[in-house]
Amino acid sequence: MMWLWLVLGLVAAQRLWELRLADRNTRQLLAEGAVEIGAGHYPLFIILHASWLAGIAIVTPWTMVPNLRWLVLYVLLQFGRLWVISTLGRFWTTRIITLPGAPLATRGPYRFVRHPNYVVASLEILVLPLVFGQVWIALAWSVANALLVTWRIRIEDRALLERRG
Template identity: 70%
Template structure:
């Protein structure tokens, strides 16, 4: 009965993150933050919610997950926490830019741009694969790649104004 427990933990984690993101978004906007790319945000919510829902519906509850891939997923969660901790009050699921604020260049941002998108993309593939759901991994990874491609362009454009800060 690992499947329902793992997916419930993932759902609880995501709901907590959405609460934190909502709180940070409100604070950032109160500090003069400007949201860009709001039009595509609901597509990300739909993508991630449907990914988890399809996993729940199509995966037999008795499926024993691959322990190595669950281990990889746990490592990805540690990466997610690192990103959130590094950005602190600036972490949100939306694109909010605060004019004049310097770009974060510590933590995982020392090594790669947009580490949160890399981590989330890997999660969308790894968790379904851990339960033998290859088609879920492929379909949602492809949809995510298309959305992330657009989002990174929007975010890079918004951040380019602050790159020298």
Template identity: 65%
Template structure:
């Protein structure tokens, strides 16, 4: 098995597992009276991440050796991603769900930077293709991600604003 196949397989499984966890947390939050904000843009994130992995798979020769320092950086980003998910716990989801009585999380990575998950994902989207020499995929999907995040962060900040005061 090639390194590319192994890494893409692991990332794909990780993302699918995260979607399962996110769906479970979303259902719980909605059952507690949460409201989803701007659901229309959500499928674009699913498309972005699926097409990102497909672009890497289609543009990189399967026998290409990875750039090990960049692959190590990507692995470190996965640890940061787990830190974000663990910090938010039952409030972590891939959608924008607001729950009026939920506390704003200000510990873990959230005490250091706003929207840490978005920073991590932005780095992931650039680093993984670069680890296999796919410069075009890194640039194109980073730009697409930036456009989606620009909108999402504005919507999320507006949804959280009443609870920030």
């Protein structure tokens, strides 16, 4: 069986579903008076995530058998991702969208971590390449992701400062 294509196909399908959900939520929030902050850096995240999957696909032999321990960890991370999405509900997007007067999330994973979505996504970027033995992809894309996430968190924290009161 071609594990590489099965796993990457499922990850890509999940990401596409998330983009559709995020787009729907974004449109609804903007219709309610929300505003987008820091839109200029958003395409960099799309490029990062697309090139991450493409990089794994290009350099990994299609006959590669996945490391089951890393694969199980990646699957477990999906529960964290779903926890974040379900906690935020209609407020979950892939962009920085803020609705003035809306309460900030303080339940679910937000009780423990200020930016749980970035934690989960960062771990995914590290772990998935390791499923297929691609250590250099795990490291290179993790560094690029860390730089982008650091930039994004600064923008997001400034945007949410007004709502923190």
